[in-house]
Amino acid sequence: MLRKLQISSDWIQASVPPQRRKPQQRRSRETVEAVLDAVVRILKKEGVDAVTTNRVAVVAGVSVGSIYQYFPDKRAIFSALHDRHADAMGRLVESTVVANVSRTLGELVGNLLSGLIDAHSGDQQLYALLMTEVPHGAASAQRLDARLQGAFRLAISSRGRELSRDLDVERCSFVLAHMVESLSHAAALNRPPSLSVAAAKSEALRAVLAYLRS
Amino acid sequence: MLRKLQISSDWIQASVPPQRRKPQQRRSRETVEAVLDAVVRILKKEGVDAVTTNRVAVVAGVSVGSIYQYFPDKRAIFSALHDRHADAMGRLVESTVVANVSRTLGELVGNLLSGLIDAHSGDQQLYALLMTEVPHGAASAQRLDARLQGAFRLAISSRGRELSRDLDVERCSFVLAHMVESLSHAAALNRPPSLSVAAAKSEALRAVLAYLRS
Amino acid sequence: MLRKLQISSDWIQASVPPQRRKPQQRRSRETVEAVLDAVVRILKKEGVDAVTTNRVAVVAGVSVGSIYQYFPDKRAIFSALHDRHADAMGRLVESTVVANVSRTLGELVGNLLSGLIDAHSGDQQLYALLMTEVPHGAASAQRLDARLQGAFRLAISSRGRELSRDLDVERCSFVLAHMVESLSHAAALNRPPSLSVAAAKSEALRAVLAYLRS
Amino acid sequence: MLRKLQISSDWIQASVPPQRRKPQQRRSRETVEAVLDAVVRILKKEGVDAVTTNRVAVVAGVSVGSIYQYFPDKRAIFSALHDRHADAMGRLVESTVVANVSRTLGELVGNLLSGLIDAHSGDQQLYALLMTEVPHGAASAQRLDARLQGAFRLAISSRGRELSRDLDVERCSFVLAHMVESLSHAAALNRPPSLSVAAAKSEALRAVLAYLRS
DNA sequence: CATGAATGAGTGTTCATTCAT
DNA sequence: AATGAATGAACACTCATTCAT
Numbered sequence A, B, C, D: 001m002l003r004k005l006q007i008s009s010d011w012i013q014a015s016v017p018p019q020r021r022k023p024q025q026r027r028s029r030e031t032v033e034a035v036l037d038a039v040v041r042i043l044k045k046e047g048v049d050a051v052t053t054n055r056v057a058v059v060a061g062v063s064v065g066s067i068y069q070y071f072p073d074k075r076a077i078f079s080a081l082h083d084r085h086a087d088a089m090g091r092l093v094e095s096t097v098v099a100n101v102s103r104t105l106g107e108l109v110g111n112l113l114s115g116l117i118d119a120h121s122g123d124q125q126l127y128a129l130l131m132t133e134v135p136h137g138a139a140s141a142q143r144l145d146a147r148l149q150g151a152f153r154l155a156i157s158s159r160g161r162e163l164s165r166d167l168d169v170e171r172c173s174f175v176l177a178h179m180v181e182s183l184s185h186a187a188a189l190n191r192p193p194s195l196s197v198a199a200a201k202s203e204a205l206r207a208v209l210a211y212l213r214s
Numbered sequence E: 001c002a003t004g005a006a007t008g009a010g011t012g013t014t015c016a017t018t019c020a021t
Numbered sequence F: 001a002a003t004g005a006a007t008g009a010a011c012a013c014t015c016a017t018t019c020a021t
Helices: A002-017 A023-047 A053-060 A064-070 A073-101 A105-122 A122-134 A138-159 A169-189 A197-213 B003-014 B022-046 B053-060 B065-072 B073-099 B106-122 B124-132 B139-157 B169-189 B195-214 C001-013 C022-046 C054-058 C064-070 C074-099 C105-121 C126-131 C139-158 C170-191 C195-213 D002-014 D022-046 D051-059 D064-070 D076-097 D104-120 D122-132 D141-159 D167-190 D199-211
Strands: none
Touching: A002 A105, A023 A053, A023 A064, A023 A073, A023 A122, A023 C074, A053 A064, A053 A073, A053 D199, A073 A105, A073 A122, A073 A138, A073 D064, A073 D104, A105 A122, A105 A138, A105 A169, A105 A197, A105 D141, A122 A169, A122 B073, A138 A169, A169 B169, A169 B195, A169 C195, A197 B169, A197 B195, B022 B065, B022 B073, B022 B124, B022 D104, B053 B073, B053 C064, B065 C170, B073 B106, B073 B124, B073 B139, B106 B124, B106 B139, B106 B169, B124 B169, B139 B169, B169 B195, C022 C054, C022 C064, C022 C074, C022 C126, C054 C064, C074 C105, C074 C126, C105 C139, C105 C170, C105 C195, C126 C170, C139 C170, C170 C195, C170 D167, C170 D199, C195 D199, D022 D064, D022 D076, D022 D122, D051 D064, D076 D104, D076 D122, D076 D141, D104 D122, D104 D141, D104 D167, D104 D199, D122 D167, D141 D167
């Protein structure tokens, strides 16, 4: 949402007078996105080993040289891809928290689980690949963890009376964040065939609610 | 030429008595272990990019050629490494389940969490690398998931009366397995600096117990 | 062909009115000098491999495109650099010859050696690099040779009586030119540590004088 | 097949004294020579720019990988080429000095000039390229200078009475070395068209003799 | 004329894999 | 079975050059 605000303000400034240098920035973003999308496409259709810088350039419709204007090396491309995903999830979580301020923690968690599971169900193959085959420093995952815990800390704090008073916000947000994240992943990507998504989701919710009420 | 002599004597022994082929199998295991240990050592000291088959061979004290006797290609080495870890965790879980047959589910879960957290705390750097930088098909993780769920299914089934009767074993073991696994990982590897291992562990236990009692 | 056109038009204009078009030409020379100086600067501070056209452009304060206005390709930049140096040396030699018309050949040679040694002593590192690492067709060195021999031919011819009459001007200027050039280089750049510049210079002079008197 | 022969002889030798490890070393030298010869061939037929590591490998009849077993990088190949030439010249000079121990200094110098001029006349194009287009640190040239001066120091010292007694060996060998080297080069490679090799050589000799007698 | 973003051919180099011994 | 020298396909990355603005 922070992003959204920035963009809108750009919009406003752009229509007045002293605009400058924005084209490059927009161009940059577009190229970066094109590159990351190309990586995704190749990843899904041809596998990790087919993701060579030259192939990415072709699929992205840019020249190899241009890729190196935006990424210092190949590894950085993968990092950016992970970051983009982590960012999207972070924003999803935060916007859900915001959208549920006036609802109970239970309702919030339900929506969170739904949102995350849906997000990952869209392209299970891709997310599985991202996690297993595409190398990535631990950094982006940790940043996401931090964001999740931050969101939960907020959600908990603003619901003081709903919960037992001697609850430790730090511990609680830690556990909540990891429960929600891993159960979402599991429900979307690692479900045993005998379990429907709906069943997995409702059971996950039961677990989180039980914890919140404990 | 030393080599040649060894080979010939093997030849001779092989064609004589009852015992058979065990030496080779032991040799095999030893070589495989040596290779995997070498990978771990290089991984920690020099990073993923230094893990080349030739370097592995040197560090493991075998020839590159020998590596290809036991692994079809490089990727298989990484898979074996992941499998070895998954296997160790699987055995840890199963032995804990067995060792706690006469204890309550709560006690079992507590010991499970302790065991897993300790196992990962021993070499956090390594496990972080394994998960982020060392490529691995989803297979071994899924096999581990299945084993965990199997263990939990067993543990739950044999404790029917302790739990509410209308509990769905399938759903329950799914959630338990993922909660225990992810909270252990988180406690050992992704804990926020403000949280001690002990605190993380106890909170994780609280969460699992709350779920079990719900 | 662009080049050719430019040259021809310069030719024509040059022979028609009194002054014209000088600003551009001055601009040109300035840019060319800026480029060559940039190359020298990079060469000394960062080594030959750092001399890329883009870097040269930045250091010279012009755009890459502009460089290509004055040089057909990268190699031409290096050639121009060598030519500039050869030209400076040629001019130094010729002006010394002129300045010593009324002196003996011995005095002339002494001043020649001094001048050349001093010229190269100023930036030994640079001249060493120019000769070893910066590629250059043999052309500019040969042009310089020719100029040196020409200067010596002149100097000898105008001093007929000072020398033995059956001296072969052609042979003599050939040997003189190469002796003076190589001994100057050696004295300035390849002197053994045990030899002072002064000693090297005086010994070089002795050698040339001995030859002249033979 | 050459290999086979070598091996057999090693075999024989191996059973006699302690000698070892020669096969590798001979093989090494052969490969190194093949690579350097390939560079020379490409240099002459196709120019410096055609000297790529892959092309060298093909022409040398080895794999690129093998080149990197003997040379750390491309630049090292060029250095080795220069070193090989410098070494050959050094040996030529030294053997000439040895072969002329009982002759006068004048005769020695004459033979030295002849030898060096002939050596460079054999492949003028190549030597011109080596000096102008093939990058090379100053090191090998300096090593050669040192060797030449050493040879001259020796030659002078052992001819004390032939020369004026107050002669400074250090200065003298410095000048001699550079005179002989540069005049040989000039006679072989940079002679003006109006001068025959013989004329250039005789004039060079005159100059050196004049210096020696001064 | 100047600019400098974009290009992409081409290079040095690595490293998984093989196979003669 | 073991070895490790040799292989060469394949890759990441650079940088001389162009051309639309």
